[in-house]
Structures are given as C-alpha cells and as structure tokens.
Amino acid sequence: MKNAPCCQKGSRSKVxxxxxxxxxxxxxEPNRLKILCFLREGEQCVCDIWxxxxxxxxxxxxxxxxxxxxxxxxxxxxxxxxRKIIYSSNKxxxxxxxxxxxxxxxxxx
Amino acid sequence: MKNAPCCQKGSRSKVxxxxxxxxxxxxxEPNRLKILCFLREGEQCVCDIWxxxxxxxxxxxxxxxxxxxxxxxxxxxxxxxxRKIIYSSNKxxxxxxxxxxxxxxxxxx
DNA sequence: TCATTATATCAATCTATATTGATAGATTAG
DNA sequence: CTAATCTATCAATATAGATTGATATAATGA
Numbered sequence: 536m537k538n539a540p541c542c543q544k545g546s547r548s549k550v551x552x553x554x555x556x557x558x559x560x561x562x563x564e565p566n567r568l569k570i571l572c573f574l575r576e577g578e579q580c581v582c583d584i585w586x587x588x589x590x591x592x593x594x595x596x597x598x599x600x601x602x603x604x605x606x607x608x609x610x611x612x613x614x615x616x617x618r619k620i621i622y623s624s625n626k627x628x629x630x631x632x633x634x635x636x637x638x639x640x641x642x643x644x
Numbered sequence: 645m646k647n648a649p650c651c652q653k654g655s656r657s658k659v660x661x662x663x664x665x666x667x668x669x670x671x672x673e674p675n676r677l678k679i680l681c682f683l684r685e686g687e688q689c690v691c692d693i694w695x696x697x698x699x700x701x702x703x704x705x706x707x708x709x710x711x712x713x714x715x716x717x718x719x720x721x722x723x724x725x726x727r728k729i730i731y732s733s734n735k736x737x738x739x740x741x742x743x744x745x746x747x748x749x750x751x752x753x
Numbered sequence: 754t755c756a757t758t759a760t761a762t763c764a765a766t767c768t769a770t771a772t773t774g775a776t777a778g779a780t781t782a783g
Numbered sequence: 784c785t786a787a788t789c790t791a792t793c794a795a796t797a798t799a800g801a802t803t804g805a806t807a808t809a810a811t812g813a
Contacts, residue, residue, distance in 0.1 A: 540685055542678035542697055552681065556674050563672035564801075565665050568748075569651035572661065575753070576649055581760060588651055594802060596761055618759045618810045626753040633749035639677075640742035644684070644735040673771080690790060703772060705791055727780045727789045 541639075555639045558632040561605045566590055567598050571624060574608060578623035607632070650748075664748045667741040670714045675699055676707050680733060683717060687732035716741070 541548035562568055569588050573579060579587075585595035599622055602608045606628045613619040650657035671677060678697050682688060688696075694704035708731055711717045715737045722728040 540696075541681040548681070552674075552677060556677060559668060559672045559677075562749075563668045565661075568661060568665060568668075571749075572650040572657070575751070582758085587649075591803070592760075593762080593804085597801080600761080616759090616811080620760060624753070630750055630753060633746055636749075637742055637746045640671075640680075640745075641739055642684070644733070644739060691788085700773075701790075702774085702792080706771080709791080725781080725789090729790060
C-alpha cells in the first residue's frame with residue numbers, strides 16, 4: 536500500500552523527507568565529507584585532522600562539532616596525551632542515515 | 645587493496661568524493677527533494693509541480709533547471725497541450741548517483 | 754612558574770544560492 | 784486578433800552557513 540507522496544502535507548513519508556533533508560544538510564560540505572572519510576582509517580585527534588585536510592584548526596573544530604552534534608561522530612579524551620581529543624565515526628548512525636537516504640532516493644524508481 | 649583516503653591529494657577515491665560532493669549539493673534543497681519525490685508518481689507538468697509543492701512558479705522552474713542540468717530529470721513538451729512542459733525523473737541517473745553516495749558513506753565502516 | 758601545544762568558542766566577514774519580482778516568449782482559447 | 788495560460792529567464796534581494804581572526808581554557812613540558 537503506497538503512501539501519499541512525501542511532498543504533500545500530512546504524508547507519512549514526510550517524516551522520511553525531513554530526516555533525509557537534515558542528513559543531507561550535514562554531509563553537504565566537502566570538509567565534513569573528508570572528515571568522515573578520514574575517520575574510516577580509524578580514530579584521529581583534531582590536530583591530525585586539520586593538518587591532513589589542510590584547513591585551519593578552528594574550522595576543523597567547527598565541522599567536528601557539527602558532525603558530533605548530529606551524532607555522526609564521537610569524541611573522547613586521549614589517555615596518554617590529555618590535551619588531545621580523539622574523534623571517531625559513529626558507524627551505526629552513519630549506516631542508519633545512509634540507509635534512509637538511499638531508500639528515499641531509489642524507492643519507487 | 646585499499647586506496648589512499650579520499651581526503652588526501654592524489655587519491656583515487658578523490659574522484660568519488662568529488663562526484664558525491666556535486667550530487668549532494670544538488671539534493672541539498674528541500675524543494676528539489678520534494679520534486680524528485682513527486683516525480684515518483686509519474687511525469688508532471690510545471691504547473692502541477694509548483695501548485696503541489698506550494699511554491700511560486702518561477703522558483704519551481706529554477707529548481708527544475710538545476711535538476712535537469714545535473715541530469716536527474718528529463719523534460720519534454722506535451723503533445724496535447726503544447727504549452728505544458730512535462731518533467732520526469734531520470735531513474736538510471738538517480739540510481740547511479742545514489743549508489744555512489746551510498747558506497748561512499750558505508751564503505752569501510 | 755612560564756611557554757607551548759591542543760582544542761573550542763565567539764564575533765565578523767564572506768560567499769553561495771535560494772527566493773522574489775518583473776517580464777518575455779510561446780501556445781492556446783474565445 | 785486579443786486575452787489568458789504556461790514556462791523560462793534575468794536582476795535584485797535575502798539568507799544560511801562557511802571561513803577567518805581573535806581569544807579563552809586546559810594540559811603538558813621545560
């Protein structure tokens with residue numbers, strides 16, 4: 536049984552559309568995509584992230600905050616070097632959002 | 645055999661990153677997502693699109709142009725009512741880009 | 754203690770692009 | 784032919800958010 540189109544008021548699919556819209560907004564930024572990509576290699580401190588991407592430190596911090604607030608990455612303090620904050624990708628969250636987006640794009644095609 | 649991370653210079657994965665970045669830019673717009681969603685129902689004229697979405701006609705035309713220039717939708721002239729331009733989704737293109745994006749997001753997770 | 758390193762935050766600026774308003778061209782109806 | 788309809792385009796404005804610059808905090812090392 537098909538839903539009403541997601542573009543119309545009161546559609547159940549509208550929930551998916553909003554979820555997808557929010558996610559796309561987060562990944563619509565090259566540096567954030569690069570961060571997600573870099574974190575596939577494993578967890579990384581901020582200093583390695585901004586140096587690797589070739590962007591200023593505060594810009595990296597900003598994008599990391601956006602990604603973390605949305606739940607796509609996690610952070611913890613390094614035990615040995617307490618100054619460093621280590622970021623890692625939240626694989627479950629990424630998988631969940633990626634699946635929603637993919638379903639939205641290819642459903643009914 | 646793993647590639648270099650896509651965030652670094654000269655990576656083969658960088659091609660994917662650029663492709664993904666361009667695609668995400670296109671779908672990072674609620675009205676465009678709604679248009680893609682609406683076109684799942686079948687091909688539609690501009691007048692039905694802007695009325696259904698509740699946006700001005702010229703705004704719909706603008707977003708349709710963006711989607712068409714990128715290749716996600718096609719258009720043709722209506723045979724019966726020659727004034728109308730009928731838009732339809734390019735399913736192959738959408739599938740292709742959706743697949744690239746999904747691969748990018750979930751690879752190596 | 755003092756200097757250095759790592760990170761985060763805030764305010765200001767810059768930039769891309771969504772939106773609006775006006776209008777033109779093409780088609781059809783009367 | 785004239786008016787109405789459908790679509791596209793252009794210029795102007797509005798706006799979201801990326802980037803930068805300055806600075807604060809905390810941890811470490813000398």
